[in-house]
Amino acid sequence: xxxxxxxxxxxxxxxxxxxxxxxxxxxxxxxxxxxxxxxxxxxxxxxxxxxxxxxxxxxxxxxxxxxxxxxxxxxxxxxxxxxxxxxxxxxxxxxxxxxxxxxxxxxxxxxxxxxxxxxxxxxxxxxxxxxxxxxxxxxxxxxxxxxxxxxxxxxxxxxxxxxxxxxxxxxxxxxxxxxxxxxxxxxxxxxxxxxxxxxxxxxxxxxxxxxxxxxxxxxxxxxxxxxxxxxxxxxxxxxxxxxxxxxxxxxxxxxxxxxxxxxxxxxxxxxxxxxxxxxxxxxxxxxxxxxxxxxxxxxxxxxxxxxxxxxxxxxxxxxxxxxxxxxxxxxxxxxxxxxxxxxxxxxxxxxxxxxxxxxxxxxxxxxxxxxxxxxxxxxxxxxxxxxxxxxxxxxxxxxxxxxxxxxxxxxxxxxxxxxxxxxxxxxxxxxxxxxxxxxxxxxxxxxxxxxxxxxxxxxxxxxxxxxxxxxxxxxxxxxxxxxxxxxxxxxxxxxxxxxxxxxxxxxxxxxxxxxxxxxxxxxxxxxxxxxxxxxxxxxxxxxxxxxxxxxxxxxxxxxxxxxxxxxxxxxxxxxxxxxxxxxxxxxxxxxxxxxxxxxxxxxxxxxxxxxxxxxxxxxxxxxxxxxxxxxxxxxxxxxxxxxxx
Amino acid sequence: xxxxxxxxxxxxxxxxxxxxxxxxxxxxxxxxxxxxxxxxxxxxxxxxxxxxxxxxxxxxxxxxxxxxxxxxxxxxxxxxxxxxxxxxxxxxxxxxxxxxx
Numbered sequence: 001x002x003x004x005x006x007x008x009x010x011x012x013x014x015x016x017x018x019x020x021x022x023x024x025x026x027x028x029x030x031x032x033x034x035x036x037x038x039x040x041x042x043x044x045x046x047x048x049x050x051x052x053x054x055x056x057x058x059x060x061x062x063x064x065x066x067x068x069x070x071x072x073x074x075x076x077x078x079x080x081x082x083x084x085x086x087x088x089x090x091x092x093x094x095x096x097x098x099x100x101x102x103x104x105x106x107x108x109x110x111x112x113x114x115x116x117x118x119x120x121x122x123x124x125x126x127x128x129x130x131x132x133x134x135x136x137x138x139x140x141x142x143x144x145x146x147x148x149x150x151x152x153x154x155x156x157x158x159x160x161x162x163x164x165x166x167x168x169x170x171x172x173x174x175x176x177x178x179x180x181x182x183x184x185x186x187x188x189x190x191x192x193x194x195x196x197x198x199x200x201x202x203x204x205x206x207x208x209x210x211x212x213x214x215x216x217x218x219x220x221x222x223x224x225x226x227x228x229x230x231x232x233x234x235x236x237x238x239x240x241x242x243x244x245x246x247x248x249x250x251x252x253x254x255x256x257x258x259x260x261x262x263x264x265x266x267x268x269x270x271x272x273x274x275x276x277x278x279x280x281x282x283x284x285x286x287x288x289x290x291x292x293x294x295x296x297x298x299x300x301x302x303x304x305x306x307x308x309x310x311x312x313x314x315x316x317x318x319x320x321x322x323x324x325x326x327x328x329x330x331x332x333x334x335x336x337x338x339x340x341x342x343x344x345x346x347x348x349x350x351x352x353x354x355x356x357x358x359x360x361x362x363x364x365x366x367x368x369x370x371x372x373x374x375x376x377x378x379x380x381x382x383x384x385x386x387x388x389x390x391x392x393x394x395x396x397x398x399x400x401x402x403x404x405x406x407x408x409x410x411x412x413x414x415x416x417x418x419x420x421x422x423x424x425x426x427x428x429x430x431x432x433x434x435x436x437x438x439x440x441x442x443x444x445x446x447x448x449x450x451x452x453x454x455x456x457x458x459x460x461x462x463x464x465x466x467x468x469x470x471x472x473x474x475x476x477x478x479x480x481x482x483x484x485x486x487x488x489x490x491x492x493x494x495x496x497x498x499x500x501x502x503x504x505x506x507x508x509x510x511x512x513x514x515x516x517x518x519x520x521x522x523x524x525x526x527x528x529x530x531x532x533x534x535x536x537x538x539x540x541x542x543x544x545x546x547x548x549x550x551x552x553x554x555x556x557x558x559x560x561x562x563x564x565x566x567x568x569x570x571x572x573x574x575x576x577x578x579x580x581x582x583x584x585x586x587x588x589x590x591x592x593x594x595x596x597x598x599x600x601x602x603x604x605x606x607x608x609x610x611x612x613x614x615x616x617x618x619x620x621x622x623x624x625x626x627x628x629x630x631x632x633x634x635x636x637x638x639x640x641x642x643x644x645x
Numbered sequence: 646x647x648x649x650x651x652x653x654x655x656x657x658x659x660x661x662x663x664x665x666x667x668x669x670x671x672x673x674x675x676x677x678x679x680x681x682x683x684x685x686x687x688x689x690x691x692x693x694x695x696x697x698x699x700x701x702x703x704x705x706x707x708x709x710x711x712x713x714x715x716x717x718x719x720x721x722x723x724x725x726x727x728x729x730x731x732x733x734x735x736x737x738x739x740x741x742x743x744x745x746x
Contacts, residue, residue, distance in 0.1 A: 622742035624677075628668050 002052075002063035005082040008045045008092060009131035011038045012124045020121035028116055032107045035120035039103050039127050043096035050089045061086055061497050062201075064137060071140075078198060083137030087498040090335060091134035091267055094342045095260050099127050101465035102255040105350050108461035109251050109357060119159060119249070126152035130260050134267060139188045139198040142268070146184065146232065149261045150177045156256060157248040169244035176241040180231015184268075187224030190217060191275075204274040204501060213278050222275050222282035226289075229265025233319045235293045240571055242316055246308040250353030253308060258315050258349050259342035266322040266338050270331045270498070277329065277502035283413055287327020291408075291421040294320030296568075298428035302435070303564040306363050307352045310436050314389070315345055317425060321404055324422060328414040329503070330407030332495040336480045337400035339491075343476045344388040344397055347469035351382035354458045354466065355440060360451050365436065370445035374455040377463045379441045381470040386437050388473040390430040391532055396477030398529075401426060403482060405528060406521050423528060427535040434539035442544050484521045653694035660687035674726055674736045678719070685715050 015038030019031055026034075053061050066081040084092075103123060110119050129148025136142035151174075158170025188198060194217060195203050195210045211218035229235070234242035245257045256262070269276060269286065276283050294317045301313035318341050325334035356363055358375050372379040388395040391402065405426070409419035445452065457463065480491035542550045554561050563569070621627075660683055667680030689708045696704025730736050 624738050624741060625669060625672075632665055632669060 002049070002065045002082075002084060004045060005049065005063065005065040005084055005135065006067055008042050008049070008096070009082075009128050009135060011042045011045070012127040012131065014038060015124035016121050016128060019117055019124060023117045023121065026117060028111075031117050031120050035124055036100065036103045036107065038124055039096060039100045042092075042127070042131065043100045046089075046092040046096045049084055050093055053084060053086070053089050058497060064201075066137075075196060076192070078138055078140045080141060081137040082135040083200060084135065085498055086494050086496075087267070087270060087335065088134050090339060090495070092131060094339055095127065095130050095134060098259045098342050098346050098469075099130075099255060101468055102251045102259075102346065102350065105254075105353070105462050105465040106249075106251045108459040109353055110249060111459075113249075115159065119156075122152055122155050122159070123252075123255070126156065126256060126261070130264075133264055137200055139191065139200070139203070142271075143181075143184065143188065146228070146264060146268075147181065149256070149264065150174065150181070150232070153177070153245070153256050153261055156252040157245045159248055159252065163247070166247040169241075169247040173241040173245050176238050177231045180228045180238055183224045183227025183231070184229075187221050187226075187228065190221040190224065194221075200271065203272075207274050207278060211275075211278055214280055218275060219279040219282045222272070222279040223285060225268065225272060225275075226265075226282065226286055229268055229323075230289065231265075232268075233262050233265030233323070234316050235265070235289050235320060235323060236296060239293060239297065239316050240574060243309050243312040243567070246306070246312050250308065250349060250356060253312070254346045254349030254353070257312065258345040262315065262319055263322070263338045263342065266319065266326060266334055269323070269326045270335055273326075273329075273331045273499055273502040276326070280413065283327050283329060285327075286323050287408075287413065287418060290320045290323025290325075290327050291418050291425075292320070293317065294324060294425040295421050295428075296320075298425045298432065300564055300567050301432045302428060303561060305366050307355060307365050307368075307436065307440060308349070308363055310365075310432060311345070311348050311352060314348075314429065314433065317429060318345065318389070321401070321422065321425065324408055324418060325404040328408050328411040328418060330404065330411055330414075331499045331502070332492045333400065333403040333407050335495060336477075336491050337404055340388065340396035340400040340473075340476045343469055344385040344395075344473040347381060347385040347466065347473050348389070350462070350466055350469065351378050351385065354378040354462055355382075357458050357462070358455050359447065360454050362447065362451060365439040367447050367451075368440045369443045369447070370441070371455070372441040375457045377457060377466060381466040382441070383437060384470045385473050386433045388477075389433055390536060391426055391528070392536075393529055394474070396473055396475070399477035399480050399482065402525055402528065403480065406482070406524065409524060410517070410521070419524070423531065426528065427531055430532045430535040431539050434536050435543050438539060438543035443547065482521070482525075484518050484525075650694050650698045654691060657687045657691040657694065660684075660690065672737050672739055674729075674738050674741075677738060678722055678726070682715060682719070685711060 015034050018034050019026070049063070053063060063084040064081060066079050068080055069077065070080045071078040103120075106119065106123065110116055113119065126149060129145045129152055131145070133142055133145025133149060136145060154170045154174040157173050158167045161167045161170070191203055192198055195206050197203060197206070207218070211221075231238045242257060242262065246253055248257075276286070297313045297316035297320060301310050301317060304310045304313060318337070322334045322337050322341070325331070325337060354375065355368070355371060355378060358371070358378070359368060362368070384395075388397040391398040401422075405419055405422045408414045408422050409416060447455075479494075480489050481487035483489050542553070566572075664680045664682075664684030664687060667683065668677055671677050671680065689711055692704040692708050692711075694704075696702065696708075726736060729741065733740065
């Protein structure tokens with residue numbers, strides 16, 4: 001029944017092979033067709049798989065397809081096999097759905113680029129890797145996808161590699177991710193060591209007996225896996241690569257650095273939820289890092305002036321939100337937010353791309369303003385996404401964010417402190433997003449006349465994906481209406497089969513306190529909404545009505561503003577604490593150990609040989625008679641020795 | 646009454662010594678060659694003397710072998726000497742020091 005699962009990742013791979021092997025030989029329409037159709041086909045298959053899965057009874061909602069044994073080596077056995085359960089079904093729909101729209105959008109956005117074929121080849125390779133990541137049925141195959149998306153991220157960030165900043169950003173992303181991957185690998189080793197398998201089903205089945213609850217090994221395994229997630233999903237302290245990743249083409253930022261790849265960490269944590277439920281300490285770390293990142297990145301986002309960087313910090317912050325949800329054991333809320341975030345953040349990035357397109361490449365919002373008259377569709381869809389991310393009631397972001405806030409407050413792993421941090425982050429998010437909207441689309445027109453002259457709405461291939469994502473940003477949240485409204489939270493129940501086993505482990509403690517107080521939930525929701533609207537109005541006051549207030553606040557804040565503008569000097573601190581000593585150490589190894597010691601030893605040996613030959617060569621006179629004399633002398637010696645012995 | 650073996654061996658040793666000294670001191674490559682032949686024949690004489698004294702044929706066979714090799718060596722060696730002489734206009738062995746450091 002699941003024998004077509006392998007086609008879902010295979011189609012983009014075929015697309016990659018066609019576009020990648022025939023670079024520079026295909027006309028643009030063929031490239032676009034291959035690129036988009038392969039992902040579109042994957043989307044159709046994903047929908048088919050989704051409905052087939054939905055048709056199954058709840059307990060039986062697992063489809064597995066084992067293609068072949070990949071590494072059969074003694075007790076270590078890994079298959080190339082795909083697993084479709086409610087969790088991966090959501091993920092493949094997000095990846096292929098949003099991915100397809102972004103492919104279509106790219107047709108318009110990258111139209112004038114010389115590397116058109118290369119771009120689509122990378123994009124298809126990325127889609128393939130991402131699908132491998134979410135469809136894998138074991139940790140190792142997931143790791144293959146994990147590395148694949150990292151590679152594509154590197155290739156696409158450095159897509160315009162002639163630009164030094166772009167190739168540097170690509171390297172930075174790759175190196176920072178490697179630090180995380182190291183943790184992921186070690187985590188896998190511990191799991192295999194204790195469980196003897198990397199297969200998800202087996203690991204989740206055996207983990208409760210193989211590990212002791214809350215023990216050191218399981219905590220270490222979870223924390224190490226989380227290190228991988230920190231790298232991939234740009235959390236403190238490894239978030240520094242994501243803002244720089246904005247050097248890549250904007251659709252890439254939308255696909256890789258907002259909607260799909262960076263959420264791989266969240267997916268992995270949810271996928272291993274049984275393990276995490278067994279390690280409450282690790283969960284607490286996840287929650288703390290998530291909350292801290294959410295707040296930290298949001299404050300940086302307040303003052304950035306590059307339209308894409310604001311969105312990048314916003315992404316980091318929202319990913320922190322997802323980890324906060326996972327950390328309080330609200331895994332379905334995390335995935336729910338992952339999905340709605342994929343919609344509205346992809347839309348925001350694509351909208352930003354459309355703005356940049358209209359502005360002839362300008363990304364500084366200080367040089368924009370009043371754009372809503374010129375690019376109406378972009379403006380309206382961007383506004384929809386902003387409303388969604390701010391959590392205005394009725395929009396998708398409202399439901400997912402509210403779910404997380406409530407869980408952070410009420411779950412057995414949560415606490416009011418997490419709720420408060422979440423709330424502050426939500427307010428900051430609302431503020432900086434509306435600041436972005438107002439500075440970009442409202443107010444005085446600050447661009448130069450040349451740019452103004454060229455202002456134009458983007459082509460149809462770009463605006464249609466915007467509109468579709470706009471609709472999704474609104475309705476995407478309706479699948480997960482909170483229970484307190486008297487509705488059924490379809491989304492949570494959908495994911496139940498995945499999260500049930502984990503929650504069974506600790507059911508006594510969590511469900512006793514969770515799920516309860518409807519009145520309190522409504523009150524908190526109401527307070528949140530009021531405050532969010534307050535933050536919106538504040539942004540409106542500062543950036544539309546009384547623009548001089550913004551300047552005054554900036555001058556008042558002085559030092560704080562500079563610190564925020566320079567991202568807390570994190571890059572500089574890392575440069576000083578890690579990069580500089582590392583470069584120093586490397587230089588030491590290069591100049592002293594390598595050049596002096598190792599090369600010195602090898603060259604010394606050679607020189608010793610040369611020296612001794614220099615001395616010994618005097619024996620080789622080249623004169624026959626001296627050879628003969630030596631020969632005769634030798635014979636006399638030998639014979640003499642034999643006689644006199 | 647035959648000649649004692651010691652006489653043959655003494656003659657062979659004297660001839661061999663002459664040949665060796667000749668090889669070591671002469672500069673003329675032809676003379677050097679002849680000295681080598683002298684040494685070979687000294688060895689042959691010793692072999693035949695032993696063969697006769699011990700009444701076995703092994704020494705005779707050995708001598709034939711040595712003579713054949715000496716003939717071949719002379720042919721090749723003389724050919725080389727002629728070639729070298731053509732190229733270098735000399736047969737002074739001390740001038741053939743191409744292999745020198």
